Amino acid sequence: MISYNCVPLFIFNWKVGLNSVCSFRIMALPGVKKDGREVKIYENADELSTDLADYVAELSEASVKERGVFAVALSGGSLISLMSKLCEAPYSKTVDWAKWYIFWADERVVAKNHADSNYKLAKDGLLSKVPFVPSHVHSINDTVSAEKAAEDYEFVIRQLVRTRVISVSDISDCPKFDLILLGMGPDGHVASLFPNHPVLEEKEEWVTFITDSPKPPPERITFTLPVINSASNVAVIVTGSSKAETVHLVIDDVEPDKPSLPAKMVQPTKGNLVWFLDKEAASKLDGSKFSQ
Numbered sequence: 174m175i176s177y178n179c180v181p182l183f184i185f186n187w188k189v190g191l192n193s194v195c196s197f198r199i200m201a202l203p204g205v206k207k208d209g210r211e212v213k214i215y216e217n218a219d220e221l222s223t224d225l226a227d228y229v230a231e232l233s234e235a236s237v238k239e240r241g242v243f244a245v246a247l248s249g250g251s252l253i254s255l256m257s258k259l260c261e262a263p264y265s266k267t268v269d270w271a272k273w274y275i276f277w278a279d280e281r282v283v284a285k286n287h288a289d290s291n292y293k294l295a296k297d298g299l300l301s302k303v304p305f306v307p308s309h310v311h312s313i314n315d316t317v318s319a320e321k322a323a324e325d326y327e328f329v330i331r332q333l334v335r336t337r338v339i340s341v342s343d344i345s346d347c348p349k350f351d352l353i354l355l356g357m358g359p360d361g362h363v364a365s366l367f368p369n370h371p372v373l374e375e376k377e378e379w380v381t382f383i384t385d386s387p388k389p390p391p392e393r394i395t396f397t398l399p400v401i402n403s404a405s406n407v408a409v410i411v412t413g414s415s416k417a418e419t420v421h422l423v424i425d426d427v428e429p430d431k432p433s434l435p436a437k438m439v440q441p442t443k444g445n446l447v448w449f450l451d452k453e454a455a456s457k458l459d460g461s462k463f464s465q
């Protein structure tokens with residue numbers, strides 16, 4: 174059993190309002206449930222990172238016990254450096270890395286050794302530091318067009334669903350990843366699902382592509398919302414004040430009638446959703462709306 178490293182020094186009562194958080198020294202706030210989501214807020218990125226490592230390690234242990242494997246999808250951006258504690262003791266020794274199957278919830282269509290590659294980012298920051306099985310690391314085909322890369326990636330996922338490396342959702346016929354890890358951009362995008370983009374409507378494909386990403390580089394493949402929402406566990410990891418307003422719009426469900434921000438459309442049908450926020454990203458949340 175992996176121990177919980179982040180002992181809360183202070184139990185925060187959400188009813189008193191979020192502004193009070195900043196005036197106390199907090200190692201980690203206990204998760205707070207809001208509309209079926211868990212929202213965890215940390216004093217800083219380092220403390221977030223420690224608890225994220227615990228969370229991932231515990232899910233890995235549970236999944237390996239239940240299914241013999243752990244199918245996890247990564248994203249790009251700051252997420253990978255926030256996962257770096259997983260490569261340190263005790264996780265480096267206790268996690269059953271050989272049972273991990275790694276995928277990307279989104280990838281930029283560039284060569285694997287390109288500075289923009291999410292594979293390269295994860296390889297340098299994570300995959301090269303712990304003993305993954307190379308054949309379990311499923312990166313995209315970077316030698317073809319974005320459209321073909323998405324098609325090929327979906328084919329690979331379909332094969333692994335057939336062999337039960339990835340489970341299948343009993344309600345949506347989609348793959349059911351054990352864990353999908355997402356970051357969020359200041360515009361509310363997750364994976365490569367950007368606001369107002371037609372791919373937000375995609376219901377049939379598991380993996381799709383875009384050639385007009387507002388965040389460079391333009392060509393990307395991405396899991397579709399039905400796949401993200403079929404996962405057993407989805408974690409959205411967000412740090413920094415530049416995202417505070419969007420975090421507020423998404424989590425406090427401001428203007429519920431307005432077209433949804435992609436991050437707001439992340440609503441696992443049966444799975445668990447956990448938001449990991451640092452204090453800056455959470456600074457505009459309306460704490461009074463939370464319930465214990």
Ligand SMILES: O=C(O)[C@H](O)[C@@H](O)[C@H](O)[C@H](O)COP(=O)(O)O
Pocket residue numbers: 248249250251252279280281291355356357358362363364365388
């Ligand atoms: O490849 C990508 O661009 C991503 O997967 C993207 O969805 C990322 O996770 C967010 O843009 C957050 O990135 P930051 O955490 O670096 O802001």
